[in-house]
Amino acid sequence: MTVWEKYSSMKVVSKPEVQTLPRLSLTADIVGHRRCPRQYGFFVEKGFVPAHTVQIFYGTIIHEVLDRTHHHYQGFDDPKTKGTIPTDQDIERYFAEVESSLKARGIRAINLRLRDQAVDVLKRFNRIEGPCLYPLVVDTEHRVRGTRGDYIMEGVVDVLIGPDSDPNNPPTDPSEWEIWDYKGQRRPNEGADLQSYIYQMQVYSALYKIKNGCLPKAAKLYFLNELRDETTSRPSSAVLEISMFRTEIDNALKEFDKTAAQIEKNSEEGTWDSPSPTRAKEMEDTCVICDLRWSCPAWKSKPYRMQLP
Numbered sequence: 001m002t003v004w005e006k007y008s009s010m011k012v013v014s015k016p017e018v019q020t021l022p023r024l025s026l027t028a029d030i031v032g033h034r035r036c037p038r039q040y041g042f043f044v045e046k047g048f049v050p051a052h053t054v055q056i057f058y059g060t061i062i063h064e065v066l067d068r069t070h071h072h073y074q075g076f077d078d079p080k081t082k083g084t085i086p087t088d089q090d091i092e093r094y095f096a097e098v099e100s101s102l103k104a105r106g107i108r109a110i111n112l113r114l115r116d117q118a119v120d121v122l123k124r125f126n127r128i129e130g131p132c133l134y135p136l137v138v139d140t141e142h143r144v145r146g147t148r149g150d151y152i153m154e155g156v157v158d159v160l161i162g163p164d165s166d167p168n169n170p171p172t173d174p175s176e177w178e179i180w181d182y183k184g185q186r187r188p189n190e191g192a193d194l195q196s197y198i199y200q201m202q203v204y205s206a207l208y209k210i211k212n213g214c215l216p217k218a219a220k221l222y223f224l225n226e227l228r229d230e231t232t233s234r235p236s237s238a239v240l241e242i243s244m245f246r247t248e249i250d251n252a253l254k255e256f257d258k259t260a261a262q263i264e265k266n267s268e269e270g271t272w273d274s275p276s277p278t279r280a281k282e283m284e285d286t287c288v289i290c291d292l293r294w295s296c297p298a299w300k301s302k303p304y305r306m307q308l309p
Contacts, residue, residue, distance in 0.1 A: 021147065024263065026155035026200055030256050033263050034196050035283065038292055040263075041272025051291050053107045058118055060107065061098050062184035062224060063158065065122050067141060068094040070159065073134040085130040091123050121184070124227040128234055138162040138170060138177055144207035148253070151260050155204055158182045160216075174212035179204055179219050187223040187237050191282045197221055201242040202252035219244055274298045 024030055033040040042048045050056075072090060075082025086094070095118070102108060109115040142157040161178040162171040171177070181201060188194040201219040209215050219242040226238035266272050274280075280287050280298040293299050 021150060021152050022264075023152045023154055024260055026153060026203060026256075029263060030153070030259050031196050031200055034259055035193065036275050036279075036286065036290075037262070037266060038272045038274045038296065039286075039290060041266060042292060045267060045272070049106065055286065055289075057102060057107050057109050058114065059184045060102060061095065061118055062122065063182060064098045064101075065091065065094045066125070066158070066182060068098070069122075069126055069130070070134060070137050070140045073130070074137070083135075085134065086126055088123050088126075091126055092119065095119050095122065118184070120229070121224050121227055124231060125224055128227065128231065133161070136161045136164060142179070142208075144204060144211050146207045146210045148257055148260065151264075153203065153207065153256065153260075155200075155207060157204055157208070174208075174216070175214040176217055179208060179216045181221055183221055183223045184225065185223060186225045187240065192279060193283065198240075198242055199252040199255055202244060202249045203256055205242075205244050206249050206253060215244055218242075 028044065029040075032044060043050055069086050069091070071077055072081045072086045072094075073083065099108075099115075109118070138160040140159050142160050143154070144157060145152060145154040147153075157179045159180045159182075161180055163176050179201070181197075181204070183197065188197075198221075201221060205215055205219050221240040221242065223238055223240070226235050228235075274297050275283070277298050280296075287293055287296070287299055290296070
């Protein structure tokens with residue numbers, strides 16, 4: 001019997017095909033698509049790299065430096081820093097380390113003014129919030145997820161804030177923890193962007209319950225660019241507490257389910273619509289630096305101001 005005859009007579013039982021559910025990130029996928037489906041299609045779905053990475057740079061460096069300040073206070077990297085607030089020099093060092101990492105990935109500030117603005121905002125946040133907020137941090141980069149029918153929704157909560165307690169005996173009851181999300185921008189006016197952020201926190205709350213068995217005590221957005229040059233204490237506009245009634249959370253989940261279904265539909269058809277002219281006006285700061293603006297129907301008749309590299 002030849003080798004071919006030997007193996008061709010073998011019977012192989014095929015295993016049933018296992019269907020895997022797509023994973024969608026709350027921020028990169030759901031919120032990103034709700035902001036602009038056209039940008040999402042080119043820069044997320046198709047993988048093109050934008051020429052200007054201003055928003056990516058600013059948001060990423062704010063989050064990563066703040067994560068290091070929390071680790072500094074908790075003494076994760078150096079036990080000697082445990083219980084101490086980072087100095088301005090520490091902030092500059094952490095900023096430089098994160099900036100170097102981002103540059104290696106092709107992400108950088110387009111000008112020194114933007115870079116200096118980010119450093120100043122981080123220093124002000126550290127000075128104002130450090131002494132009262134850092135001791136209350138229970139966890140950072142708290143990952144949550146949940147299955148929503150035909151997809152898996154994932155997210156990362158920036159920080160969990162617990163009640164004031166003995167630092168040697170941190171609180172362990174998740175029903176007493178608050179979820180906070182940092183936004184490296186001014187607080188938006190009432191509109192689609194602010195509503196998406198509210199939905200995001202309500203969905204985080206639902207996923208938090210799946211992971212921890214209860215809703216968080218509170219859900220809050222912190223807009224860091226509300227800390228202006230003259231700010232010496234937290235302005236009321238910096239923090240927005242999100243309502244967490246069951247009906248509102250259910251509505252947020254339904255809205256994000258619609259977005260997930262639209263992402264799947266757009267992906268299958270290969271079509272990514274531009275925002276409406278009204279929506280484009282709401283997010284002008286995003287549109288004026290978008291590489292796709294020159295062919296975007298939403299901005300076809302709108303004059304563009306010149307942009308320096």
